[in-house]
Amino acid sequence: MRESRSAAVVAALCTASALVLAVPHAAAAAPDRCAYTSASYRPTLTYGDSGTAVRQAQCLSNVWGGEPPKLAVNGVFGSVMLNKIEWIQGCHGLPPSGVIEGRTWQVLYHPALDCYLPYPD
Secondary structure (H helix, E strand, O other): OHHHHHHHHHHHHHHHHHHHHHHHHHHHHHHHHOOOOOOOOOOOEOOOOEOHHHHHHHHHHHHHOOOOOOOOOOOEOOHHHHHHHHHHHHHOOOOOOOOEOHHHHHHHHOOOOOOOOOOOO
16 A cells, blocks of 8 residues: 555656646747738637638647647648547547637647547547
């Protein structure tokens, strides 16, 4: 019992250390790499939408990384993007709606380090 608690504490400390070191770098890099729109322009986007805000979301989701393939930055919110956004939302504890709104924009600009949810097939 004591060993399992110690292992849990060590794992938590390692995770916390990784977050402190890596998230600021990733979050700082995203706006620099993606300049299709202003970082303050965050409209609600849904499947079927198109335009520069969709390009921005596609670019940010590619900076976010993860297991899924990179999205084409073509400005079209299609089914591949829908799957990736739902996956990113789930990784961040958001309802996987596929709708890009305030909280989803926030995680696109400030991504978590890693996700342990399997990517949908």
